[in-house]
Amino acid sequence: MAMNTPDEGKWTEAIEKQTSKVPSGVYLSAAMLVMATSLAFKCxxxxxxxxxxxxxxxxxxxxxxxxxxxxxxxxx
Structure with a gap:
């Protein structure tokens, strides 16, 4: 039995359209950079x-x- 899902708002659709243009590696690279920066501050x-x-x-x-x-x- 499939559930009816409400349509996403125009705002959400616009955000998803823009964020889908960002390569996935950008987020992974940013996370790795943040971890390295954190390690440097710890040191x-x-x-x-x-x-x-x-x-x-x-x-x-x-x-x-x-x-x-x-x-x-x-x-x-």
Whole structure:
């Protein structure tokens, strides 16, 4: 039994159309850069800054997954 899904709003469709143009490797590269930067701050004794910057990796990777889904599945 298929469920009816409401149409995505115009705003969401516009965002997905633009973000699908970004290569998936950009998000992975950004996440790796953030992790390396976090490690550098940790090595220089800036513990709190390292933790703050290190937390950016997960959202970047999630955005990369979302980007990949939009590219493969398309938008409504």
């Amino acid at each position: 220089f004794g800036k513990k709190h800054t390292a933790l703050f910057i290190g937390q950016w990796a997960a959202p970047l990777l999630i955005m990369g997954v979302y980007n990949k889904i939009v590219k493969t599945e398309g938008h409504d």
